[in-house]
Amino acid sequence: MSDRGTYIERPNRPLQVYAAIFLIVLYVPILFIPLFSFNDSIYVSFPLTGFTTKWYSELWSREPLWNALWNSVKVGAVVSVICTILGVIAARAITRYRMPGKSALVTFLMMPLVIPGIIFGVALLVLLSRAGVPLSLYTVGLGHLIVCLPFAVATLLPRFEGFDPSMEEASADLGENGWFTFWRVTFPMVFPGVVASLLLTFTISFDEFIMAFFLTGTDPTLPMYIWGQLRFPQQFPSVLAMSSLILFASFVLVFIAQWIGRMGLEKK
Amino acid sequence: MSNSDAFISIRNVQKFFGTFRAIESVSMDIGQGEFFSLLGASGCGKTTLLRMLAGFEDTSAGEIYIDGQPMSDVPPHQRPVNMVFQSYAIFPHLNVRDNIAYGLRKRKLTRAQRYELVDEMLDLIKLPGYGTRKANELSGGQRQRIALARALILRPKVLLLDEPLGALDKQLREQMQLELRALQRKVGITFVFVTHDQEEALTLSDRIAVMAGGKVLQVDTPQGLYEAPVSRTVASFIGNMNFFEGRVRRNGAATGAVEAEGLGTIPIPVDRLTRPDGAPVQVALRPEKFALTATRPDGDVPAVPARLNTAAYLGERSHYYVAIDGRTAPVAVSSPNVSRVNGPAQAGSDLWLSWSPDAVVILDPD
Amino acid sequence: MTDTSLLPDQTADAIAPRRRGARLTAMLHRRESLRGYLFMSPTLAIMAVGIVAPFILLLTMSTWTRQGFDFDTTPTFANYLRVWSEPIFGALMQRSFWISGVATVATVLVCYPMAYFVAFHVHKHKMLWLILMTLPFWTSYLLRVFAWKVILGYEGVINSGFLALGWIEEPLKVLLYSQTAVIITLAHAWAAFAILPLYVSLEKIDRSLLEAATDLGDGPVRRFFRITLPLSMPGVIAASFLIFIPTTGDYITPALLGGPNGQMIGNFIQLQFGPVNNWPMGATLSIVLMLWIAAIGLAFLYLTRVARKRLA
Known part of the structure; x- marks a missing residue:
């Protein structure tokens, strides 16, 4: 006799099995990448021929790869910081002030979340080329700002929504000025959201492809470098090794971001 | 196993949530057509017990019989009971008629027959013509009635009500209490009613089970619970009560008494004394069983001198706190304001406190 | 009564005539909406530079025509007429909608039970499940799309695995470079996105409604179709919207896995800006795609309104 859960929520064996299969199917395709990255064969196919780490050590000597990695880190760092600052200001304004047309504004802000990236990519490309701006990491960064901003705002909004404005008022009442109140009261309260937003937008920028595809000049980002390598099947094992490292780093970063971001938001 | 007279028979039912014991071996019987209340503070297990009757919680041990049938293996949707939920649980995507007709689907009825039954129910709950209203156009009281109609239309053997009046404001609640009682008489269905409001339980019920800490403390009629509580917990949960430390005094087999602090020796018929001579007891007297007078009452009435501490005028009655010798805590007295000129209202005045011996309740010490 | 002498600063401030700079501060202080927009302005500026301006230019360019390596900037609807009259464009659009439509339906169908499981049957570590x-x-x-290339390839995981197990005689050719490959990959890639709105709408359902349905005689299956599913419709609509719109214009998946029959509108747009070098045509196709998306978006919005209204 079970002594937990009401009739509605009592354990359902078929659903449990389904959930397990779902997670397996969700993760296994991705796990083939690290699996074959350790396979001692130029061909990405079964049966596995032997264990090797040579595809990883081979990465060390690839100068262009390291340049691309450095480019991606630069763009990601700058984009995540700018996005998060803008996101904090926007989220605070959205939650604190009564503004006419606010919901339309928020919808507009969230558009890049849904609209295919290719449209933003070509639109920016057209603008930049007509304005005579040469394509560079800066143009990639601009594209990434557009893509990442909605995620920053979406991560930060719930933090500000759960924030009791009377606390700011209490601080103001105790004689603190606006900036001081922000630093001493508001910022610590939304800090987890800020960290989550930084990590998340960095990862998104780091992994972003389609904007970079249209807006990259001579300095490729890491995904662009990988895209270039995908044309050569003999490069597959190296790409697999590279991808494994990127996936691992992304998973860790996003997991931390999600964990921090949701901390304290769950109602229990 | 089951008591043949009882319509609902709860036998040694227990409920654990993990290691927490929500219900500790409860047994009781509920008769057919009875308005039966489960009364207790929140967390006492009353809702859990009700949900076990409905089948939403399974029993960790014991058995529940309804109309002679054991219920353990009957899933909730096949039990002959229906429930009125605390939140009413009106389906938001259906209109009033579809809400009320929800459970009729299984019966082989034509649409016209279904609607006719719904219209009958709408008349019964005094909301005729509300069939096509949407769920979000209803007030709290209306939702409550629709929840009631939705359950009653299925003619269940038992109707379970989980604090159905809790969300209503005071005036509407009192009106609904009367309507609910009248409705129950009319349909003759057994009602099991959960509430934490003792006044509501007293008003509505044929019998009440007082629960605390997962246990049933007493099952009795409203009058029985009020006049003859079996424990201090029950006595203080229902109404107000003055408790006096006391001792049993037996003079042979014929006459008996209790000695209560500040009240002196009160003669009690021997058959009401269960404990031996000298045993400590609690002597309990409700505030309205006392009388305050300026002079010592005539005749055999027991009385002690008292000094008035505070007086509160409440309209229909007044509450007093008086100090008596031999007892540190003040005694609460409540008396109706029968004349316009209220008697002893001046704090500090010296009065007489009297009581009728047959109103005295003798309880075991806790 | 307040003793004002105890508060010298505040009184002095209030009495002193306002300085010039203080006036603006005061106005901002009073006009709440103005302050709000002031805070929003950097974000809005970026959105204006990054979205509004490019779109205006894209719209303008769509009325130009290519002339050798340059553009003829005389406004004309020639590109739109071509898109309207040449069947290839219509077919391409249709195929894009078909592929992402099937992927959307598949994703929602596959994700719904999972979201249901987490909403109703996970009691501990819910957050961990959601993150996972x-x-x-x-x-x-x-990289996720690349993973499917590894799996579905001619010598990929499935073919080589099945060959090694002796289940097939020779590699299956239908796996890679087909619409099926695109649909599978899109569904897999977007599944995690569909889960959230589904989960939120299921989690919101008041458990007592489900108990009431049970109490009124519905078994689990009937209860699901009469209560749970209708009440979770807003989540189903939102999830469909969130998958359908972005996948319609997807580029990577059809480019890597689609083959000639699996190319979608996004690939065609890229062609115009890349090898074909007909930017005005590319701009036109982008605008047409945007218009379609806007129309579909409005349809979804209407559906959501209807669903919300019924549930309000």
Whole structure:
């Protein structure tokens, strides 16, 4: 006799099995990448021929790869910081002030979340080329700002929504000025959201492809470098090794971001 | 196993949530057509017990019989009971008629027959013509009635009500209490009613089970619970009560008494004394069983001198706190304001406190 | 009564005539909406530079025509007429909608039970489950698509695995470079995104409604179709919207896995800006795609309104 859960929520064996299969199917395709990255064969196919780490050590000597990695880190760092600052200001304004047309504004802000990236990519490309701006990491960064901003705002909004404005008022009442109140009261309260937003937008920028595809000049980002390598099947094992490292780093970063971001938001 | 007279028979039912014991071996019987209340503070297990009757919680041990049938293996949707939920649980995507007709689907009825039954129910709950209203156009009281109609239309053997009046404001609640009682008489269905409001339980019920800490403390009629509580917990949960430390005094087999602090020796018929001579007891007297007078009452009435501490005028009655010798805590007295000129209202005045011996309740010490 | 002498600063401030700069501050202080817009302005500026301006120019360019390596900037609807009259464009659009439509339906169908499971049957570590389900979505899209290339390839995981197991005689050719490959990959890649709105709408359902349905005689299956599913419709609509719109214009998946029959509108747009070098045509196709998206978006919005209204 079970002594937990009401009739509605009592354990359902078929659903449990389904959930397990779902997670397996969700993760296994991705796990083939690290699996074959350790396979001692130029061909990405079964049966596995032997264990090797040579595809990883081979990465060390690839100068262009390291340049691309450095480019991606630069763009990601700058984009995540700018996005998060803008996101904090926007989220605070959205939650604190009564503004006419606010919901339309928020919808507009969230558009890049849904609209295919290719449209933003070509639109920016057209603008930049007509304005005579040469394509560079800066143009990639601009594209990434557009893509990442909605995620920053979406991560930060719930933090500000759960924030009791009377606390700011209490601080103001105790004689603190606006900036001081922000630093001493508001910022610590939304800090987890800020960290989550930084990590998340960095990862998104780091992994972003389609904007970079249209807006990259001579300095490729890491995904662009990988895209270039995908044309050569003999490069597959190296790409697999590279991808494994990127996936691992992304998973860790996003997991931390999600964990921090949701901390304290769950109602229990 | 089951008591043949009882319509609902709860036998040694227990409920654990993990290691927490929500219900500790409860047994009781509920008769057919009875308005039966489960009364207790929140967390006492009353809702859990009700949900076990409905089948939403399974029993960790014991058995529940309804109309002679054991219920353990009957899933909730096949039990002959229906429930009125605390939140009413009106389906938001259906209109009033579809809400009320929800459970009729299984019966082989034509649409016209279904609607006719719904219209009958709408008349019964005094909301005729509300069939096509949407769920979000209803007030709290209306939702409550629709929840009631939705359950009653299925003619269940038992109707379970989980604090159905809790969300209503005071005036509407009192009106609904009367309507609910009248409705129950009319349909003759057994009602099991959960509430934490003792006044509501007293008003509505044929019998009440007082629960605390997962246990049933007493099952009795409203009058029985009020006049003859079996424990201090029950006595203080229902109404107000003055408790006096006391001792049993037996003079042979014929006459008996209790000695209560500040009240002196009160003669009690021997058959009401269960404990031996000298045993400590609690002597309990409700505030309205006392009388305050300026002079010592005539005749055999027991009385002690008292000094008035505070007086509160409440309209229909007044509450007093008086100090008596031999007892540190003040005694609460409540008396109706029968004349316009209220008697002893001046704090500090010296009065007489009297009581009728047959109103005295003798309880075991806790 | 307040003793004002105890508060010298505040009184002095209030009495002193306002300085010039203080006036603006005061106005901002009073006009709440103005302050709000002031805070929003940097974000809005970026959105204006990054979205509004490019779109205006894109719209303008769509009325130009290519002339050798330059543009003829005389406004004309020639590109739109071509898109309207030449069947290839219509077919391409249709195929894009078909592929992402099937992927959307598949994703929602597959994700619904999972969202249901987490909403109703996970009691401990709910947050962990949610993160676990959505985690892949945040990682590199390119690499997840690449993973499917590895799996579905001619010598990929499935073919080589099945060959090694002796289940097939020779590699299956239908796996890679087909619409099926695109649909499978899109569904897999977007599953994590569909889970969230489904989960939120299921989690919101008041449990007492489900108990009431049970109490009124519905078994689990009937209860699901009469209560749970209708009440979770807003989530189903939102999830469909969130998958359908972005996948319609997807580029990577059809480019890597689609083959000639699996190319979608996004690939065609890229062609115009790349090898074909007909930017005005590319701009036109982008605008047409945007218009379609806007129309579909409005349809979804209407559906959501209807669903919300019924549930309000």
